Amino acid sequence: MMIINLIGLALIALIVWWFWLYKPEKAVDSSIESITIVVNNGVYQPSRIKVAAGKKTTLHFFRKDGSPCAATVIFPNVEVSEELPLEINKSVELPPMPSGEYPFHCPMKMYTGTLIVE
Amino acid sequence: MNKLTGKLDNPLANKSTQELIIEGAGCASCVGKIELALKSIPDVDNAEMNFALRTVLVTGQVSVDLLIKAIETIGYNAKSANEASDDELLDEKEIADQKYYIRLMRQMWVALGLGVPLMIYSLAGGPMTVDTTLERGVWLFIGLLCAAIMYFAGKHFYVGAWKSFTNHTANMDTLIALGTGTAWIYSMVVVFFPMALPEMARHVYFEATAMIIGLINLGLALEVKARGRTSDAIKRLIGLQAKTARVVRDKKEIDIAIEQVLLNDIVRVRPGEKIPVDGMVTQGHTSIDESMLTGEPMPVEKFEEDEVVAGTLNKSGSILFKATRVGKDTALAQIINMVKRAQNSKPPIGRLADIISAYFVPVIMITAIVSALVWLNFGPDPALAFAVVSATTVLIIACPCALGLATPMSVMVGVGKAAEAGVLIRNGEALQTASKITAMILDKTGTITEGAPKVTDIVIADNNYTEEYILTVASSIESGSEHPLAQAIVDSTIEKGIDPENVTDFHAIAGHGVEAVFNDHKLLFGNQKLMLKYGVALNGFVAQAQQLAKEAKTPMYLAIDKKLAAIIAVSDPIKSDSIEAIKRLQANGIRVVMLTGDNRATANAVAKKVGITEVFAEVLPEDKANKVAELQAQGEIVGMTGDGINDAPALALANVGFAIGTGTDVAIESADITLMRGSLHGLADAIAVSKATLRNIKQNLFGAFIYNVAGVPFAAGVLYPFFGLLLNPVIAGAAMAFSSLTVVSNANRLRFFKPQDH
Ligand SMILES: [Cu+2]
Secondary structure, three states: OOHHHHHHHHHHHHHHHHHHHOOOOOOEEEOOOOEEEEEOOEEEEEEEEEEEEEEEEEEEEEOOOOOOOHHHHEHHHHOEEEEEEEOOOEEEEEOOOEEEEEEEEEOOOEEEEEEEEE | HHHHHOOOOOOOOOOOOEEEEEOOOOOOHHHHHHHHHHHHHHHHHHHEEEOOOOOEEEEOOOOOOHHHHHHHHHHOOEEEOOOOOHHHHHHHHHHHHHHHHHHHHHHHHHHHHHHHHHHHHHOOOOOOOOOHHHHHHHHHHHHHHHHHHHHHHHHHHHHHHHHHHHHHOHHHHHHHHHHHHHHHHHHHHHHHHHHHOOOOHHHHHHHHHHHHHHHHHHHHHHHHHHHHHHHHHHHHHOOOOOOOOEEEOEEEEEEEHHHOOOOEEEEEOOOOEEOOOOOEEOOOOOEEOOOHHHHOOOOOEEEOOEEOOOEEOOOOEEEEEEEOHHHOOOHHHHHHHHHHHHOOOHHHHHHHHHHHHHHHHHHHHHHHHHHHHHHHOOOOOOOOHHHHHHHHHHHHOOHHHHHHHHHHHHHHHHOOOOOOHHEEEEOOOHHHHHHOOOOEEEEEHHHHOOOEEEEEEEEEEEOOOOOOHHHHHHHHHHOOEEEEEEEEHHHHHHHOOOOOOOOOOEEEEEEEEEEEOOEEEEEEEEEEHHHHHHHOOOOHHHHHHHHHHHOOOOOEEEOOOOOOEEEEEEOOOOOOOHHHHHHHHHOOOEEEEEEHHHHOHHHHHHHHOOOEEEEOOOHHHHHHHHHHHHHHHHOEEEEEEEEOHHHHHHHHHHHHEEOOOOHHHHHHHHOOEEOOOOOOOOOOOOOOOOHHHHHHHHHHHHHHHHHHHHHHHEEEEEEEEHHOOOOHHHHHHHHHHHHHHHHHHHHHHHHOOOOOOO
């Protein structure tokens, strides 16, 4: 019984670490390569994207997931929201942003991603 | 209306990057061919093809048609990815939604095909336990069948859960996958190693797995259906666009697709037809029904040089007009864009749900583990079975998808509803704040009043002159002045067929009026101060002038050769429905305050007429914002309504700024909400819609929370020690599907809301 309890606690610790404490550091740099963000299976891939500060940016989205939630991507900090048509590449233009981290997500926040502006 | 475009300016108008979708590119070697063909066009800077997506990105200032032609000459088909019309996108979206719906329904039937018979069997008292070898065999078969169903009907949950797990995020897929997975794995353990478990724990839960997958697919399918209905407003706006336009080219009138109308094309519109693009009338006269855009029921007369707006309906005459804005630049296209944007932006109340859902899933996973541990440690026999059931049920019932839907669904309906009433809401935040407004400041000129003064009275003081002569003199002297009241006098004389003549020695005397010489007569035209300055005797006419001022008119004295000739009264008429609209605001408990730069007497007279008791008169333009701050300091949530450039700072400072759509661009740009028709009813409508939307969001959040907050402890078994009750995971699956359904249908209920209560 003791062992099961310990396993349970270890699992809890793992959940806390995996979802909250873990800080992903790698991000794809949009200035080096042209990026297409694939929207499928509940994730944006890639979901951490580096963009240049103070410059207009264009991101390309390609949605494969048919669920209605995935159909819209929102960049709340810059008031941009775009419909992503199914299986058609869609470019989303973003205004220049000061450096910092900006989230983007679907209306239900099932899909989440981060723009690292620097 | 045309002024709307000031703020809605399309930032992509001058883009030099174009994207094309290529059809018929079968192999990777096509890539080089296509790129080369595009790069050989002189103005193309670069062309890059993404073979996986079959798209090509072209930079350079080239027309799409040219690019498409170049691709067609080498044997492929191409279409622009960016220029697909809203109509097409909408159709595509509908087809995609329909496909998705059919898939979900099929998956539901597959899963319920196994789940329902199993559940009936279990409810009918059939043993769900594994004791004999035969039972092992049968359950093994069912277990494998269940695995197949998990693969065919629920694969998307498991793949999604895994993908987001590797991305360090958790979502509803995670919970569904964990819940159904736990139930299945436990059941398989029972099938393979029944002896390792106490007899009472040898229970299988295959029916739960199958039922939950089926029910959640059903929930998603119903959501897709309901969502389609929710975006009605956008569909209706898009439906306003005409499909074709009749343009004059080479002196012939031809019908072309609306996308092909070019700037400065001359377009013919016949009675009963829709205006295809924005433009300016060059020939003819007609009346146009703009109600679909502005909510204003009265048709508007249009003459030469008047603006016409795409999407409105030509009622009577045939006109020619010059296209001034086409494609995505038309006011209608930009309104559609703005409504779409606002529909997807969340009001602050929605962020609550966001914060919760960000922490929710991991918290629920922990709750499930804790609940399982508690059952294992303290639960009655069979503790393991209870632990598995409670953990599974907690995971399933806690699914936060309804929570995530609650706000966006209502905002989508609410913003669309407002747009139908001619009210453009910029974002979710404005929508929420508008519902809380306690004080509304109304600018007088152009907001409460028409903003276009008219001559109302002419009092002849010297019987040597006729009314006609007085008007000729007055308009002659005023035609040089830029004062709005002067314009009123000039306009009304021209209306009567009188032409102003030339004056000499024209001088404006600041704060007084003007003086000039007309046909050797010395003219003085201005206020009482001007008359006193030059010693003009006013006799009994001061009382008459005061009487006019009390009627909200501005009296002006005209003296010829230093003798009073007439009093001309000018007034800015109050909009026909201002009084009623202000009453509506006041009935909602809103403190209505009037703000104006006009003199106190006129301001008070207007205020009295419309039923406003609080007036800020003689306010300098730069002080308007201070008045907003003053009310805010009193603890009011202030709405400010204005139309002029000088209102901009006040509009920006107010909690919610309302711009009259017929006003200046600057005002619209500083505002949170734009009223497309001039009427103040838009204000009351906006507030009513925002209140209804907020109420709807709260109901939704409550509906979504109730399932989760009440369901989780219940699922964990809090009731068990008292009532011996433990929630069945199947019920949890059904509850979860229902929570989404509740939220979506409640949001749809908002569609029947009518902002106009008169
Ligand atoms: Cu869910």
